[in-house]
Amino acid sequence: MIRRFGETPRANVRYTRRPGVYAILPRDGRLLLTHQSEPIPELQLPGGGIDPGEGPIQALHREVFEETGWKIGSARRLGAFRRFTYMPDYDLWAEKLCMIYMAWPVRPLGPPSEAGHTPVWAKPARAAQELGNAGDRHFVSQLWGLA
Template structure:
């Protein structure tokens, strides 16, 4: 599986954190989330898969929490791993990131996830602004199709 981001730190213990994220295009734009804490970053909407939850259940829940939008998943684009420190949980994590292409269907509410704002950006700009290389890779792969 392809790996992006920081190299693995020798001797560092990592906790496996499976997650699911969505590339959300619509009419030349892409719906992304702007996270403002613990650091500022533009991200693909998504997050951790809770125990007992399927990846698609987690995708619907996370996108709704971070953007306020209902989605219709289309297909799985792939997966990648990255090793990183997660300051909000104070852990070193091996993030196993599953990426889906989905269609934003309807805005239901404002984001409920603290410190997140939903943003519509031109797709090309969104790809450039995404804060991690794995997100950029999958969004660019979809865009360049």
């Protein structure tokens, strides 16, 4: 059973399962995060949905690059969680299956290619408090013994 964070699923809503990959990216005592400005400004672990025909690791590399401009290496899966949410940018009620990976930021390749995203470096304690969803906060807190 995969742990659920956030809202309890609504009985009158049909959810679409949406698998995604998200990265915890430590370097020099800080984490590389992304700040998404729309639809609601929030700090996030870089990542997102896995496209059809794409594997999780391939999606992780693509999403981190799109949202931060960084190349990553040595990705390994830490775990997963589910959350039920409305995604206004897709007009979709989703059951998000969030797979969390640890990877290493290797080097910046340029600015983020996804509009509305800005790379942010933050101490793990700040990330554990300010990330936009409880599942992301949980994984960061567990890794750094902040729980």
